Amino acid sequence: MDFVLLYKNSLLYRSIFFISLCLFHPRYLSIAESMETTDIHNPALNYGIVVDCGSSGSRVFVYYWPPHNGNPHTLLDIRQMRDHDRKPVVKKIKPGISTLANTPTQASDYLHPLLSFAAAHVPKTKHKETPLYILCTAGMRLLPDSQQAAILEDLVTDVPLEFDFLFSRSHAEVISGKQEGVYAWIGINFVLGRFDHADEEDATVEVTTGAQNQQPISRRRTVGIMDMGGASLQIAYEVPSAITFSSPQEEEAGKSVLADFNLGCDVEHTQHVYRVYVTTFLGFGGNMARQRYEDQLVNNTLAKNRLLTTQTGMSEDKPYLDPCLPVGLSDTVTRDNRTLFLRGQGDWTRCQEAVRPFLGLHNGTMSPGGVYQVQNGIYDSWKGAPINFSNSEFYGFSEFFYCMEDVLRMGGQYNSERYSQAATDYCSTKWSTLKQRLDNQLFSQQADISRLKYQCFKSAWMFEVLHSGFRFPSDYPSLKTAQLVYDKEVQWTLGAILFKTRFLPLRDLQQETLRQNHPSWLRSSFVYNHHLFSLCILVVVLAILLYILRLRRIHQREQRQAEALNLLWAEEGEALLP
Numbered sequence: 001m002d003f004v005l006l007y008k009n010s011l012l013y014r015s016i017f018f019i020s021l022c023l024f025h026p027r028y029l030s031i032a033e034s035m036e037t038t039d040i041h042n043p044a045l046n047y048g049i050v051v052d053c054g055s056s057g058s059r060v061f062v063y064y065w066p067p068h069n070g071n072p073h074t075l076l077d078i079r080q081m082r083d084h085d086r087k088p089v090v091k092k093i094k095p096g097i098s099t100l101a102n103t104p105t106q107a108s109d110y111l112h113p114l115l116s117f118a119a120a121h122v123p124k125t126k127h128k129e130t131p132l133y134i135l136c137t138a139g140m141r142l143l144p145d146s147q148q149a150a151i152l153e154d155l156v157t158d159v160p161l162e163f164d165f166l167f168s169r170s171h172a173e174v175i176s177g178k179q180e181g182v183y184a185w186i187g188i189n190f191v192l193g194r195f196d197h198a199d200e201e202d203a204t205v206e207v208t209t210g211a212q213n214q215q216p217i218s219r220r221r222t223v224g225i226m227d228m229g230g231a232s233l234q235i236a237y238e239v240p241s242a243i244t245f246s247s248p249q250e251e252e253a254g255k256s257v258l259a260d261f262n263l264g265c266d267v268e269h270t271q272h273v274y275r276v277y278v279t280t281f282l283g284f285g286g287n288m289a290r291q292r293y294e295d296q297l298v299n300n301t302l303a304k305n306r307l308l309t310t311q312t313g314m315s316e317d318k319p320y321l322d323p324c325l326p327v328g329l330s331d332t333v334t335r336d337n338r339t340l341f342l343r344g345q346g347d348w349t350r351c352q353e354a355v356r357p358f359l360g361l362h363n364g365t366m367s368p369g370g371v372y373q374v375q376n377g378i379y380d381s382w383k384g385a386p387i388n389f390s391n392s393e394f395y396g397f398s399e400f401f402y403c404m405e406d407v408l409r410m411g412g413q414y415n416s417e418r419y420s421q422a423a424t425d426y427c428s429t430k431w432s433t434l435k436q437r438l439d440n441q442l443f444s445q446q447a448d449i450s451r452l453k454y455q456c457f458k459s460a461w462m463f464e465v466l467h468s469g470f471r472f473p474s475d476y477p478s479l480k481t482a483q484l485v486y487d488k489e490v491q492w493t494l495g496a497i498l499f500k501t502r503f504l505p506l507r508d509l510q511q512e513t514l515r516q517n518h519p520s521w522l523r524s525s526f527v528y529n530h531h532l533f534s535l536c537i538l539v540v541v542l543a544i545l546l547y548i549l550r551l552r553r554i555h556q557r558e559q560r561q562a563e564a565l566n567l568l569w570a571e572e573g574e575a576l577l578p
């Protein structure tokens with residue numbers, strides 16, 4: 001067979017092609033690798049566990065990372081662990097940990113299934129050095145301090161009795177909404193590679209980080225996030241230029257919604273200094289918004305009944321007509337032993353109008369502190385950093401994705417017109433038909449009866465938050481909703497572990513320097529990037545192989561020519577013989 005053809009069809013040729021691709025785009029190599037089963041037999045891998053204790057449930061995520069590549073400008077390559085079926089190692093339980101407010105001593109038992117699941121996946125020999133973080137969000141934030149403290153105390157005392165992870169008092173905490181927003185922002189930008197060096201085709205921005213005498217740096221444009229959970233809502237986006245405040249009050253308010261942080265391993269490396277505008281809205285998550293709406297329905301309807309001596313909502317045959325429940329759905333709401341009977345009207349437009357007041361709009365701006373702070377008389381009037389709607393990109397997570405995907409099946413690129421049409425149709429579909437569709441598995445696997453019931457409300461709430469609250473123009477072209485990006489589940493937990501391990505590379509670097517004391521050019525060179533290094537070795541080996549094969553071919557050809565010459569001489573010799 002022709003050698004060239006053989007070579008082109010060979011694994012060798014394809015490997016070289018793939019290797020060249022990866023040499024030019026090492027990012028692709030990392031993406032491909034991160035979808036593989038995690039090699040638990042590799043002793044060099046490090047592990048980390050984050051438990052997200054949300055208002056509606058708790059989930060455990062197991063992450064791992066190879067040793068740092070030695071370049072102080074790159075972050076740890078943290079990936080979600082995958083089991084032998086390549087499935088992400090994640091487990092979820094319901095309800096939320098805040099339901100243990102009155103029985104805090106059960107907190108560690110409650111988390112036991114999640115922690116033993118993680119313990120079964122992380123190699124036993126690694127448990128001692130594997131950090132475990134138990135981070136609680138809005139459900140816990142809504143509890144009084146004493147109840148929060150009692151739950152955390154139980155975890156800090158009991159978890160180490162059963163599990164051998166690296167876990168201390170500071171590893172169990174109720175994080176602020178601001179932290180949650182920043183972590184979500186870090187998570188998605190990391191997965192999208194926006195913290196890497198910019199390629200020519202990337203959209204870049206000039207960034208002034210505020211450091212003294214610092215020239216603007218050109219960096220990849222980062223994406224903004226909106227994350228709507230069960231109880232709280234976060235928005236976070238990078239503010240590329242230094243902000244000037246016109247008054248000390250404005251500065252005070254402004255600083256409370258700006259997060260300045262350095263993701264680099266060392267304060268001297270300013271390449272990864274970011275200034276992010278982040279605001280959290282407690283009570284604005286999908287479930288809490290519905291709860292607030294129902295509270296008001298009960299109060300207002302009963303007050304009206306008293307005033308007008310009517311009986312609206314007092315019995316099943318005289319229900320309150322709720323525009324935000326699907327047509328024909330009967331439901332009840334009970335508050336303080338008072339029950340209100342509801343019947344779905346399925347009217348999207350009226351539902352939008354009904355939910356809008358719950359945004360707490362004040363001079364056209366949503367209250368960053370949420371309704372609770374407004375009720376306490378604290379009102380923050382800072383309007384937030386303006387979003388450049390013509391040069392930005394946003395990702396919507398959790399309810400933004402579930403609202404679009406679970407039943408409407410349109411998660412991904414957001415288009416306000418298509419979305420409101422689909423939501424209008426959903427709301428006006430008869431409840432019996434919706435249930436039939438659920439039984440026929442026409443919705444996503446995650447959709448359950450509760451999703452069906454509140455979809456109409458939640459989709460209107462999401463729409464209002466986006467367009468009336470955050471004032472995104474209806475033709476904004478760059479909003480995507482997502483749960484998986486490059487096949488990775490993007491959660492704020494990923495950002496949390498990245499942030500919490502940001503100094504680990506420094507430790508590795510210092511140890512390496514002490515041990516080997518290499519010249520500095522070597523440390524910063526590609527020799528310390530183990531991917532590139534092994535690929536180069538492979539390329540060299542393949543080149544040598546090809547060279548040897550080619551030499552053999554030349555040698556064989558020469559041999560054949562020599563034999564032919566010998567034959568010719570022999571024949572000529574015979575002919576000359578008398």
Ligand SMILES: Nc1nc2c(ncn2[C@@H]2O[C@H](COP(=O)(O)OP(=O)(O)OP(=O)(O)O)[C@@H](O)[C@H]2O)c(=O)[nH]1
Nearest residue numbers: 054055056057137138139229230231232285398446
């Ligand atoms: N479709 C789908 N729904 C989910 C999933 N996880 C949670 N939900 C639902 O989405 C709503 C919001 O849940 P999350 O986004 O997990 O919010 P949370 O962490 O509980 O709430 P916060 O504490 O406010 O952050 C709840 O009603 C959940 O039942 C999921 O993986 N898929």
